[in-house]
Amino acid sequence: MSYCLKISVTAEAGCKQQLASYIKQAAHDCAIEGFVQPAPQGDDIYVIACGPREQLDQFLDQIHMRERKQDLVDIAVEPVFKPKDYRGVFRIIE
Numbered sequence: 002m003s004y005c006l007k008i009s010v011t012a013e014a015g016c017k018q019q020l021a022s023y024i025k026q027a028a029h030d031c032a033i034e035g036f037v038q039p040a041p042q043g044d045d046i047y048v049i050a051c052g053p054r055e056q057l058d059q060f061l062d063q064i065h066m067r068e069r070k071q072d073l074v075d076i077a078v079e080p081v082f083k084p085k086d087y088r089g090v091f092r093i094i095e
Contacts, residue, residue, distance in 0.1 A: 008048040009077045016072035021046055021093055027063040028091035031056045038094040051083055
């Protein structure tokens with residue numbers, strides 16, 4: 002069964018693009034579909050991630066491991082209904 006999460010991440014100043022790229026790679030490694038979108042202003046990054054529960058857990062673990070590198074300040078996760086079909090792809094939206 003596929004689940005979806007809405008994840009809000011706050012990056013250190015100046016690290017937003019690096020963190021968005023890392024999240025995209027982590028999603029690819031875990032076979033997660035959805036998108037990552039840096040906020041136009043501020044240091045927030047918004048993520049919609051969909052996939053099987055085990056893969057979502059691995060994806061979140063990779064993001065939490067990044068928190069130790071100190072370019073990730075805060076993370077908030079909440080379940081959501083799948084907003085649309087992402088066709089098995091994870092994208093960066095600019």
